[in-house]
Amino acid sequence: MPNSRQNKRTRAHYIHRLSYSAQEKLAGSFVLIAVVLLVWLLLSSQKTQNLFEEEITLYATMSSIQAVNKDTDVIISGLNIGSVTDVDIDDDNHVVITMSILKKYQKLIRTDSTAELLDFKFALLGKSVIEISVGSPQLPVIEDGSTLAIKESFNLVQLVAKFEPVLVTLQDSIRKINDILQAIDPQKIGDNLSNLDSISSDLKIITQQIRQGKGVAGNAIFNQDMQDDVVATTANLKQLTEQTRGILEQTRLLLISLQQQIDEMPELTDKVKPLLDEADKTIKATQKIWPLSSSIPKENKQTLTSPEATE
Template sequence: MNNAQMSARVGLFFLLGLALIWVTFESLNGNVLDSDKSYELTARFASIKELKAGDEVRMAGVGIGMVKETRLNGRFAEALLQVKSEIEVPENSVATIAMAGLLGSNYVSLTLGSDDAPALSAGAVIRSEDTPDLNTVVSQIGEVGRKVEQALSQFTGAMGAGDSNEGLMGKINAMVDDNRSKLDTITSNLEIVTTRLRDGEGTLGKLLSDDTGYTELIAAIEEIRGAAEEAKTFMASAQGLVADVKSGQGTLGQLIYDGKAGEDIRLTAQNLRELSAKLNNGEGTLGRLINDDSLFIEAQNAVKKVNRAVDGMADQGPITAVGVAANSLF
């Protein structure tokens, strides 16, 4: 190898080294913001997880800054966010730590907030919420898996395993073995019943296979429906009658709600009581006729005298008959 080739190779490697140094420098300074072109916000979390300086700050998925520093502040972990000066972050925005992917790095995600909310000033503390990371999710999934496994173990133990007579399945098998003859009898009876139903025997079989029974059943239902309609009409009429009575219409309504008619009925009842009292006490002609026996006896005597007078007139002439009648009566 001559000196010219050696010099060319050395020069090429030197240029490649300079290019690599420039790319590395640009990569390391790509996330660096000038202090005069950005402002700082503080986000507090219970844990910043794998967040580190240089990670992105995004709002609605768009990069607006970077994480300048992570630190502990008492019972909190703080992330110092460096945001571009032209970006305004509303006061009601919320900061969370999100993952760029299952194997990607974390970044700080900011919500858009509302349009009418004022912007946060430099150095302010932004609202934040803690979200579960991949390790927490995996741990929770593992816990759920353990609980499912325990539940399945308990279920398997309750159902019984293998040929053991313990557990639910063992008890069911034992019960079936003890009642096998009864089960066979029940099965045979069910076969007989289904056969009769299929052949249209019995009341239920006729209902299932005979159209006449179905027609009669529908007719009976229609009659019941008609009776229900008539009952509904009767109830409506009864309600109308009750309404008329309540409004004082008709004789019954006037008797119930008309004060004058009620007073007349009361006076009539009082008069009847007084009349019956007089009759019981023998007052008046009718009372004496009812209670005095002498009037009845006198009436009987008068009737007897009339009978004797009639008998005497039958045997005498006209003039003599008058005299006989006078003598009989007086």
């Protein structure tokens, strides 16, 4: 036992058994590994990949900042092309955003390109993004230092303001429904439900009677004799309808013929009038022949009023 305790006291850590130069080499190895890892992390980082790339500066103006900061990314067609480098306020109290864009993507941005803030769409990710639209190829490429028209997103304040009338209407509807429910008498509802139950029972009895062939409706559905009568009546009605149609057609033809005869009446009158005139002349001439003139009374020319002028 004393020997084992003595051995434990004299046993040293392996690092102490190394020479001074070996210890320096080991420490230098750890430092070198840490530096290599740090350099690898820097080179693999998204922000340091384009550290030495040439960039251009674009500006955009907004009415409110809407969660835009210096870490806000700028994308085009889903590709990260830059970021916001500065946010400032101009003399007109507008928010001026400075964006640093990689020059190699400048050809995608034309004079008709616009920017849109997508903070509402990326709300679940807890970040805001500025998206620039791809411009028309036939238009010139945007120049360094130009200002883009930016479309501000639909923020929460605007959302609440838009739905406020709907919420007011909904609240008013709920209040009216509450008033209606308070005005309802539970006793009357119970009585109405009882009446509905009675009506349902009566309808059930009536339906059973109809199925059994009782009553007028039951006989009309299940009585063969009544069905035959209905069929015969329908056939007679069809025949009567056809006869009525024939009578109406004959009446129409008769009216047409009568109208034609009425139309011929003026022409017939014109033909008879000369004959009547000739007969009148003959009668007048006959009155002048003796002995007929003495037997035919003379024409009475007396008038109702005196032809003399009245004073």
